Amino acid sequence: MSLTEKQIERYSRHIILEQVGGKGQEKLLRSKVLIIGAGGLGAPAGLYLAAAGVGTIGIVDCDKVDLTNLQRQIIHHTSDVGVEKIKSAENKMRAINPDITVQTYQTRVDAKNISDIIRKYDFVIDGTDNFPAKFLINDACYFEKIPFSHAGILRFHGQLITVLPGETTCYRCIFSAPPPANAVPSCSQAGVLGVLAGVIGSLQATEAIKYLLGLGKLLTGTLLTYDALEMNFRAVKLNRNPNCPLCGGKPKITELKDEEQVVCDLKNCKC
Amino acid sequence: MNLVINGKETNITAGLTVNQLLAQENVQMPDMVSVELNGQILKRTKFDQTILKDDDKVEFLYFMGGGSVSN
Ligand SMILES: [Zn+2]
Numbered sequence: 001m002s003l004t005e006k007q008i009e010r011y012s013r014h015i016i017l018e019q020v021g022g023k024g025q026e027k028l029l030r031s032k033v034l035i036i037g038a039g040g041l042g043a044p045a046g047l048y049l050a051a052a053g054v055g056t057i058g059i060v061d062c063d064k065v066d067l068t069n070l071q072r073q074i075i076h077h078t079s080d081v082g083v084e085k086i087k088s089a090e091n092k093m094r095a096i097n098p099d100i101t102v103q104t105y106q107t108r109v110d111a112k113n114i115s116d117i118i119r120k121y122d123f124v125i126d127g128t129d130n131f132p133a134k135f136l137i138n139d140a141c142y143f144e145k146i147p148f149s150h151a152g153i154l155r156f157h158g159q160l161i162t163v164l165p166g167e168t169t170c171y172r173c174i175f176s177a178p179p180p181a182n183a184v185p186s187c188s189q190a191g192v193l194g195v196l197a198g199v200i201g202s203l204q205a206t207e208a209i210k211y212l213l214g215l216g217k218l219l220t221g222t223l224l225t226y227d228a229l230e231m232n233f234r235a236v237k238l239n240r241n242p243n244c245p246l247c248g249g250k251p252k253i254t255e256l257k258d259e260e261q262v263v264c265d266l267k268n269c270k271c
Numbered sequence: 272m273n274l275v276i277n278g279k280e281t282n283i284t285a286g287l288t289v290n291q292l293l294a295q296e297n298v299q300m301p302d303m304v305s306v307e308l309n310g311q312i313l314k315r316t317k318f319d320q321t322i323l324k325d326d327d328k329v330e331f332l333y334f335m336g337g338g339s340v341s342n
Contacts, residue, residue, distance in 0.1 A: 131334065131336065134336075151335075152336055154333070154335045154336065158335070159333075159335055173312060174307075174312060174332055178334075179334050223332065234277070234278055236277075236307070236332070237310065238307060238330075238332075241311070241312045
């Protein structure tokens, strides 16, 4: 595959980068990234990956756009309220860049469907809002050996880590299981500064592109935490956990299983 | 004695366990926290028995969801 005139123009600011070049851009166009969750984190990740010319972008979500989403989920516009998030996201990504193919999955990932979905992709972005999904993505990516970016945001804080399954620290190395039900703040107690999603989701997209192009040093074995109030980033070194129930020496988890949803049921909770 | 908690030098009373430190540092929801002690994730069942030593490096790591809520 070689770049067309239009593509050389469109991606000129990439191509001019010594570390990317025409070859790198062609590689991006051949790459496949899956974004799970078309919400706060998935929105900037989807927009930037589309703009960057990542050739195939998959997007998984089962929700419709709600008015409360618009404060941070910048891929959705006011006119999209009531529209399926995957449809709304696909429209924006295709509008930015008709070069790319968008695969949509109108579903919630679970232990039965996730492996078949992720298997087709080079890299996965976890943009989900709930712990069962985060553990499921971690486990499924481990079994399928697909690198992924995990992230979370809450109030004025965000964090992310990149996982090369079986090689670097995984989510379960840090948190062996979801928190107990009574420990999780209820919907009304928590909130998030909308722009946090933009900061962290954009960093996830950066990691995806670096992985696809083999550039620089990935955020592996290191949890990057961001405190917006202190305007402080910290890189916390986290070694692999020999007792990890998934990737440790004596794994307890040997097949995919759905974790219990531990807090307010999703139907009443606009996330 | 001195601990480094999430990168900050902190002076604490000697002899505290990890659980006592969580309480003293006003960690609101200890069940939402994973603790790394000197580069190793500490099992939750050991929070009560593990006594902190001078110069220990402690990281409190928090569960975070994605959207508006950490659900
Ligand atoms: Zn692990």
